[in-house]
Amino acid sequence: MIDVVILAAGKGTRMKSALPKVLQPLAKQPLLAHVIHTAKQLHAERIITIYGHGGDAVKQRFANEQIEWVEQAEQLGTGHAVQMTLPVLGRSGFALILYGDVPLVSKATLQRLLDASKDSGIGMITLEVADPTGYGRIVRENGLIQAIVEHKDANDAQKQITEINTGIYCVSNEKLHQWLPKLSNNNAQGEYYLTDIVAMAVQDGLEIASIAPEYAFEVEGVNDRLQLANLEREWQRYQAEQLMRQGVHLIDPSRFDLRGTLSVGQDVEIDINVIIEGDCTIGDNVKIGAGCVIKDSTIASGTVIQPYSVFDQAIVGENNQIGPFARLRPNARLADEVHIGNFVEVKNTTVGLRSKANHFTYLGDASVGQDSNIGAGTITCNYDGANKFKTTIGDRAFIGSNSSLVAPVSIGNGATVGAGSVITQDVEANALAVERSKQFQKGNYQRPQKQK
Template structure:
């Protein structure tokens, strides 16, 4: 059966100054769980598009085409981000941009948005939304569009019931349930008192028939206290022109956190963090607490992996199955394979930890560190830009930098690879099966041959052949009677001081 095609265009309003954010960067690029605000809006739109492509049970074939973005303050940086973001490079998703040179209100932003749509788009409906409501999910957009199409509306407002409607526009309806007006908070004084008590509020998201919008948008006038062009006025304009205006009311109040200040941003982060944890737990991860962990939006955690309290995991970190991450750990941009343990207060950055390895407690893996299967990096050991072989151990108080260490090597306490001469860094190579005694220094460039031993306290400056024992330290001398002589000197000195 051939379904009727319904085209939906999109306009994202991202040109606001965001003065309450107290930042020079555009509000659209404000970081929320390590992604810009606008990322979540665009991701939800792309997921909505996918949902309509996959879903065959709906009576229409809905095609979400161009995503137009209205930019303003430092808009070029917003444009560059959108065009470079790899996750937005989806077949069939096209972006266009319009510039709002002066911020004259949301009505003016919507007027600028129309520049991105040609007469060929006039038969489509336009989804209009702000960039600063990052928690609205794809399912909500999907349901809103279906409601708009099923009811053959000319304009649909996405509304929500709020316990405290303060600062939001109130929805006014006629006796038939059609939306006749949206009253902004700062205009309530001009209306009867009961209007302020209305709990149904405007989300700032609309679906509107594009041809009617093009015809009527210039009727919006700055007849308000701020002397701005409010896009909310288009509702009353449509209503007075006999067009069908309705609300689709969402009951997911947690999705409607608008970000206009740093405080709002923190509220959104808390809500989004709960959502991230819920997704990871649904996929099999375990969290001992959900109140005092930070898990970035892009982090992936496998089944039966347990995350302790006070853990910070960020970036594109990928943790596989059956891993334990104990309290106080910080993990950034790292890969951790299965059945490993990251013990308390360890720090990993751009590191790779393979199956069955043990890290910490109080260990540090700096960028470029690769710990192979069964490796152990213990307390107060720092590894930088090094490969640690299978079943190799560095259990205590060592620094390993710019090193290639083979399998089955034992690194004693206090071992240091001296990799830097003040100008250039050099490589240390330790082959399979070596034993490096405690408190040894390996002055790079140097190579320790397979199955060799380095005696404790040795400073290695030359290569050690395979199967050798290397010792480089002063011979021990035992001086008889030295301690008694020293004590006599101390006693004499004290008597002189007491007599002075």
């Protein structure tokens, strides 16, 4: 059984922000969200999160997660924080002690730590660094860990040690219940150090296991904006490398951001300054132009997306031609071989096979059939100021430029709408509709009211 204990009570003063530190975003997710996600991947029995400053905001942000919240009202050190969990911490199994501001430790690294700690009952992640200033030093004797000495308490010889403590531990719950009540604050900071459990383990004759992370950024913490930005770049560089190993052609991996998850096919090409957000799937031979933002969308094989197009919760079929400067909003669903051109916006609309809207068009709350052509400047007038209505356009329809289709309205199969028309009535199949009129005014007009 695994319990995950997350220390997330810090104020984050150096962030210069009203937002609690653990809610600061990395890859568009709060720092704490990354840690919780990893804990869930490990199938933790409990996720115990210690909160303090800004606790209400933190708890509200993760209200839908199965988390046991423990308050640390006074900031008396890491040992004191974990002490607060003892009333809810199990008596059996192991606890992984993690940090809400150390967001990127991987499942694989934590699994190795768990495996290494099972025999001795205690293990930790350590790291060799070129400059250990400010970090707790790992003191070894004959290769075995004997103690952790904080930088402010270290003597000159100990300050030369380059192996540091990351603060991430795996400890048997039984030992935590035994050791934590014995912590003392007799040190330079007057705090209860969690690191003192290492000396207790040595005193009990235990051999402390240790592992190193595969990547140094896994154990990097965030205390200010500079560290946050640097860690963002390291994470983005790592994700770009993983995608390129899968065969993705990133034109410049230093100018690519993945803020979620991405599943890709073969021979995908992504130009500079593209942002992928949420959960996205991209098929074979898709090309994405510079400056595009793709969020929670699926793009089928062979589709070409021209620069500066924006997708949000869209589903795109095969061999589409989209953009530049196109916008696909939630529930835009495009069939195969569709053309959506420059400055075209599609929202809550299905577009059928081989249909086209190539210029300056708005399609909202609509259905477009196969092989239809929507002329430049056409809009579906789906909103009367209070309620929304649907426009239906059949197969092989031709909508002339600068037309307004006032919903609810239906355009039949094979119908033609003359340019500049304001269509307020249904158009029969294979008919020509031209609707233009002089200005009409009605005094004391009452706008529609929202339907209940």
